[in-house]
Amino acid sequence: MVAKKIKPVRVRIAPSPTGYLHIGTARTALFNYLFAKQNNGSFILRIEDTDLERSEKRFEEDIINSLQWLGLDWDEGPVAGKKTYKGKFKPYRQTERLDTYEKYINKLLEDHAAYYCFCTKEELENQRQAALAEGRAPKYSGKCRSLSAEEVKQNMAINQGHVIRFKVPEVTVSFKDLIRGEISFDATLIGDIVIAKDPRVPLYNFAVVVDDSEMEISHVIRGEDHIANTPKQILIQRALGLDQPEYAHLPLILDPDRSKMSKRYSATSINEYKEQGFLPEAMVNFMALLGWHPQGDKETFTIEELAKEFDLTRIQKAGAVFNIAKLKWVNGQYIKKLQPEQLMLRLGLPETKENLRVGAIVKDRLETLQDFAALTDFLFKLPEYEAGLLVWQTNTKEKTKENLESARKILSNIEEADYNKKYLDEVLMPTAIAQGKGDYLWPLRVAVSGQKASPGPFEIIEALGKEKTLERIQIAIDKLI
């Protein structure tokens, strides 16, 4: 018995540059990436830009940039920022592969597995309506199926509009989906599908088959919305005598109403999440857990850990609602783990001593990087506040003023260099405890923050420094007169 040859794992994502990188495409990319990494395989990026009307260069750039931002680097495909490719099956852009498609289409035409169809739009529409009216599934009649070479030539000569149809055989097509098991379709219901408008203008289902074969793709891991395309692609593969890859169809990412995620409810492109202050590692972690679950109850994973634990068989079958609240929580967890230096780097702020101190005191309170500004504004500009805010619930105005004056006195005797929480804990805290922590610390904290909610007073004082601290306390004292 001959041992079955094991093909190397080669997976791909094939986005159309008709929009920014969608979160669903990003997750598909992630799963492909993880599967490749785990099996020592290759992850390929192919740009499916045959839809000239809707494809735009800026979208392609966004897709490339967003994938890189997420850390999903591809082994083969376009090189970012350049017009070149890496990988031995270049080019990886469909508009540059027209010669290849033409070759395969001609083969199908020669084999009489495909044919020119000259039916007009009106004709087809009428048939469709008639079928619908009779309660039948609309399906192409097959009218042009057996046109002679002569008839084709005549139609061409009078410039009759045409498409190329694939002769869909009347068989049952079934395949084993790695996630869902056996799926079968009755191909007699499909009808002859259009695979190209012309030998050099292929349509989606045809170009995919050719490219996946030419690029020796071993596993097609894609969204559930492609399940119905699979039998068509398999039939084309068979007609062309090509190998059939393994298939795995991922559940969809859903909006709260359980329909396919769209702009109606939430941001759908990766770049929007980047702008909103989400960390790429948080996005990856979160996306991995949408529709997949490891063994055990762990919730946070690096991309390396994911690659190690990933398992196609543990992918969910049903769609998953995108839960922004959980994403925020995951993001907050990652921000908390950041050192102040790393936080400044992510924020794009200089690593000055002041920034680092500010970063340290608000780090645990951030859900997204965007929260930083709102949470630290008060340090740079004292907000307006009412004198009454200074007085602790059990205290009086007079006593509050006394306490603030006491704090001011102690603080004015401390060297600038000793303006740190550790030192203040030693010298100021004993007084605060003696006077009553609420009575003493509350007004001090309000004086330096101008807010009813903020980090602790000593932390703020440390971030503020001596001069600003004394200034703010004086303002508070003046308010109490």
Place this chain on the structure above:
RNA sequence: GGUCUUAUCGUCUAGCGGCUAGGACGUUGCCCUCUCACGGCAAAAACACGGGUUCGAUUCCCGUUGAGACCA
């Protein structure tokens, strides 16, 4: 409308014939505490329905219903 897919707390999910149905987010309460966060503890919260198979079904099979996707 046709085809295909799918069904455990509000949400993401664990479970793969016998469990007080577990975890996480969110929610609520308590603790910590000068406030707000963080953190800790606790609580409420789910097997869509109906038939089988079986000593026993959340789990296997068949329907129903719901949901979604695709085609047009």
